[in-house]
Amino acid sequence: MTQLRLLGYPVSNYVNIVRAALIEKQLPFEFVITRASQDASFRELSPLGKIPVLETGEGPLAETVAVLDYLDDAFPAISLRPDAPFERARSRQTINIIQLYVEAQVRQLFAGVFMGGRNLPETEASVRGMLDRATAALTQRLHPAPFLLGERPGQADIFAFYNLGIAERVTRFVYDRSIIEEIGGLEGWWASMESRPATREVMADFHKSFATYLADHGAAYRADEPLRLVSDA
Ligand SMILES: N[C@@H](CCC(=O)N[C@@H](CS)C(=O)NCC(=O)O)C(=O)O
Known part of the structure; x- marks a missing residue:
C-alpha cells in the first residue's frame, strides 16, 4: 500500500x-x-x-x-460510516450542520480569541444568532447511544468531537456560554470520545503545540482556560 x-x-x-x-x-x-x-x-x-x-x-x-x-x-476494512443509506445520510447531515453552522461560525471569531486580533461586535452578534439555531438543531439531532450513530464511533463522532471542542473554547471565551452543555446529553459521549487512544494521541500533540501557538500570536485566550468537559490533562 x-x-x-x-x-x-x-x-x-x-x-x-x-x-x-x-x-x-x-x-x-x-x-x-x-x-x-x-x-x-x-x-x-x-x-x-x-x-x-x-x-x-x-x-x-x-x-x-x-x-x-x-x-x-x-480503505473500507474499518469503516467510519454507517452502511445503510439513510443512516449514512444522517451522518453527513450532522457533519454538515457542525461544519457550516457551528465551526464556520466560530471560526469568524478566531482572530479575537486565538490570534491576537479583535472581533467586531456585529460579528459576535451575527455568529451568536447562527449558533442559537445550530444549538437547537443539534439538541434535536444528537442523541448518543452510545455514539452518534450507534455502537461504534464514526466520521460524525470524530467531526463533532474536534469541532465542538474548538467551538466550546470560543463560545466560553466570547459569550461565557457552553455550546456543549446547551446541546445537552453529551457528557457520556464526550467522556467516551476523550478516552479513546486515538483522541489521547491527537490531543497530546494539540496541547503541546497550543500554548506555543497562542503565545506566538499574542492571543487573548489562555491555553489553560478551564473547560468543564474538555480534560486539559
Ligand atoms: N474546509 C476545510 C477547512 C480547513 C481549515 O480551515 N483549515 C485551517 C486550519 S484549522 C487553515 O488551513 N487555515 C488557514 C487558511 O484558512 O488560510 C476542510 O474541511 O479541511
Whole structure:
C-alpha cells in the first residue's frame, strides 16, 4: 500500500479530525508538520492553501469531508460510516450542520480569541444568532447511544468531537456560554470520545503545540482556560 502522508499542524481541528480518523481506521501514515500557506507550490496540493492535506498514491487531497470519504471508500476494512443509506445520510447531515453552522461560525471569531486580533461586535452578534439555531438543531439531532450513530464511533463522532471542542473554547471565551452543555446529553459521549487512544494521541500533540501557538500570536485566550468537559490533562 502506498504510504499515506498527512500534512498539517496539531493545533488545527480539521487536521486533528483526519489524523484521528486515520488512527481509528488503523491505517499507517506519516504525519508531516506543515502550516497552511498561500504559496503557489502549496496550493498545488490544497487549492485554498488550507490544511489538512492527505497525500495519497493517487495525488493530494484537501477538504476534510472529502478526505474522510476517500479514506472510507479506499480503505473500507474499518469503516467510519454507517452502511445503510439513510443512516449514512444522517451522518453527513450532522457533519454538515457542525461544519457550516457551528465551526464556520466560530471560526469568524478566531482572530479575537486565538490570534491576537479583535472581533467586531456585529460579528459576535451575527455568529451568536447562527449558533442559537445550530444549538437547537443539534439538541434535536444528537442523541448518543452510545455514539452518534450507534455502537461504534464514526466520521460524525470524530467531526463533532474536534469541532465542538474548538467551538466550546470560543463560545466560553466570547459569550461565557457552553455550546456543549446547551446541546445537552453529551457528557457520556464526550467522556467516551476523550478516552479513546486515538483522541489521547491527537490531543497530546494539540496541547503541546497550543500554548506555543497562542503565545506566538499574542492571543487573548489562555491555553489553560478551564473547560468543564474538555480534560486539559
Ligand atoms: N474546509 C476545510 C477547512 C480547513 C481549515 O480551515 N483549515 C485551517 C486550519 S484549522 C487553515 O488551513 N487555515 C488557514 C487558511 O484558512 O488560510 C476542510 O474541511 O479541511
